[in-house]
Amino acid sequence: MxxxxxxxxxxxxxxxxxxxxxxxxxxxxxxxxxxxxxxxxxxxxxxxxxxxxxxxxxxxxxGIKRGIFAEDEEDLIIKLHALLGNRWSLIAGRLPGRTDNEVKNYWNSHIRRKLIKMGIDPNSHKPHQSFPRPHVSSADHQGASTSESINNNKVPFFNSRGSAATDHHKISFTKEETSIISSPPLNLDLTISLPSPVEENKNSDHESAKTCDVDIDLNC
DNA sequence: AAGTTGTCCAACCGCCGAAGA
DNA sequence: TTCTTCGGCGGTTGGACAACT
Missing domain, CATH: 1.10.10.60 (Homeodomain-like)
Incomplete structure (x- = not known):
């Protein structure tokens, strides 16, 4: 005991x-x-x-930031949750001034519900089998990258406003996070762009750096 | 106006891993 | 190597308040 x-x-x-x-x-x-x-x-x-x-x-x-989450914060939480799962402390670490408790509460009270409404399984971030797929008009997913990711059998990230995310976040991950992301059981369906030669050189100059930059193409 | 239901969020609980004896 | 202690984390609870009937 x-x-x-x-x-x-x-x-x-x-x-x-x-x-x-x-x-x-x-x-x-x-x-x-x-x-x-x-x-x-x-x-x-x-x-x-x-x-x-x-x-x-x-x-x-x-330095604690109180109050409602901004749109970009909400979108970032969704994206990070897709990558990291319920690792609230890691997610909160990417949101300056936000705490893991706050992020967790916000996820459970707002985002989770919203995703479910949209027919997306909040755990896997994939369309829920038992939910009807939200009707998406052709106008809703203009843009080559969206249809491209669907054609490639990739699940698009949806932003919190019910549309496919169109921004392009550059997220820096620690080695631990990178290993989490790249571990086989997590099928995260990420589109990760290769670093530009300039960045590659830059990274090789800083091999001992604790973080590496991963460009995640969040265009859907 | 009163009762019921739903939502939010601060706080608690229990588990786990790291560090040290 | 084993045990103990501690900090940290994620899941869950319960009270306060809002919305609804």
Whole structure:
């Protein structure tokens, strides 16, 4: 039996009060982030260390962007989810100021539903077999790349507005992410363009770099 | 106006992997 | 090598509020 992360006695639960927030902010501003287990006691909070960490990282940390997601953020979440699955921390890492919790909530409450409505399986990002395919008029998928990807039996990325995405995101991935993307079980049906010779040279100059750039052709 | 249902989102829970003893 | 501790992550819950009947 695993020990609880903290003593359940004398531990506050539920919403944080302003005083608690202030205590945590004050403590971290002075001492910095550190041993979360010891922070509650040191800061005079009757909270679990994990709870303090969650509160700080998701709400109190400077630079947190609150409020509704922009269209491009939403589109990026969909695309990243298609690539990474439910790796909310990785996805959030690509959205400056957004937290994994927020991205996860937004996915579950908005995007998931929207995709289902569109007849797209939110897990596989492919048209759901039990759903009727959304009717797409010929005007809806103009552009060679869209029909091309369909002809190539590739599943187009749909953006959050119900149309095929037409932008061209350049996304930089860490080595870990790249290995996730390229691992066989994930059939992600990506169209990845080859780097230009200039970029190739640039990359070879920085072989030790921790990230590599993958141009994902999201034109559908 | 009151009751019911749906939605949102902050917070909790439990599991996992890394690090250290 | 094994055990313990801790931080981090993703899934889930439950309260607050809005929309609907």
């Amino acid at each position: 695993r020990k609880p992360c903290c003593d359940k006695e004398n531990i506050n639960k539920g919403a944080w009060s302003k005083q608690e927030d202030q205590k945590l902010i004050d403590y971290i501003q002075v001492h910095g982030e550190g041993c979360w287990r010891s922070i509650p006691k040191a800061a005079g909070l009757h909270r679990c260390g994990k709870s303090c960490r969650m509160r700080w990282l998701n709400y109190l940390r400077p």
